[in-house]
Amino acid sequence: IGRAVLRSAVGFWFFLIPCPASAAVFDGDPSNYLDLLKGLSAGDTLILRPGEYKAGLPVHGLNGEKDRPIVISGPEEGPRPLFVARTGRNTISIVDSSHVTIRNLELDGRALPVDGVKAEGDSRWAHHVTLENLTIRGHGRDQQTVGISTKCPAWGWVIRGNEIVGAGTGLYLGNSDENAPLVGGL
Numbered sequence: 001i002g003r004a005v006l007r008s009a010v011g012f013w014f015f016l017i018p019c020p021a022s023a024a025v026f027d028g029d030p031s032n033y034l035d036l037l038k039g040l041s042a043g044d045t046l047i048l049r050p051g052e053y054k055a056g057l058p059v060h061g062l063n064g065e066k067d068r069p070i071v072i073s074g075p076e077e078g079p080r081p082l083f084v085a086r087t088g089r090n091t092i093s094i095v096d097s098s099h100v101t102i103r104n105l106e107l108d109g110r111a112l113p114v115d116g117v118k119a120e121g122d123s124r125w126a127h128h129v130t131l132e133n134l135t136i137r138g139h140g141r142d143q144q145t146v147g148i149s150t151k152c153p154a155w156g157w158v159i160r161g162n163e164i165v166g167a168g169t170g171l172y173l174g175n176s177d178e179n180a181p182l183v184g185g186l
Contacts, residue, residue, distance in 0.1 A: 043068035050079035057092040064099030074104035085109040090118040094126045101130040109139030121151035128156040140166040150182050157185040
């Protein structure tokens with residue numbers, strides 16, 4: 001084989017080898033976080049500044065990878081972003097998402113009949129979701145109002161270091177009709 005042919009063959013195979021995309025870190029605030037959220041991909045991190053977030057946190061169609069989760073986080077120390085409940089929508093809504101970490105946020109239900117964090121019943125699945133260091137308060141209008149809930153098939157969840165105060169039900173994992181189990185997790 002001539003050198004030119006060999007170089008062409010090596011160059012061709014080089015482009016077929018998958019190279020991981022670079023991860024990005026985004027700085028979000030109440031004015032831009034929804035636009036940033038839509039563009040997140042595997043390995044990306046969205047750091048949310050302290051402030052009042054009035055449009056909830058729709059984690060819809062966000063899919064990280066096993067070793068490259070999508071991270072949505074408030075700062076490690078100091079004041080946290082505050083997500084306030086609104087009528088008819090759960091404060092953090094999860095639909096068809098996987099390998100997502102949500103941490104260091106505060107949720108205030110304001111006694112509205114909405115859940116704090118919910119893997120929605122119309123979702124096909126929500127797997128490998130990590131919820132850590134969340135403060136969930138005021139999601140306690142009645143017993144049906146839940147701090148953290150899964151109503152779709154879910155697996156591999158990690159729920160740790162959260163504080164749930166004043167919820168009707170703190171955790172409701174799985175669905176009562178057994179059609180949406182939570183399998184495995186910590």
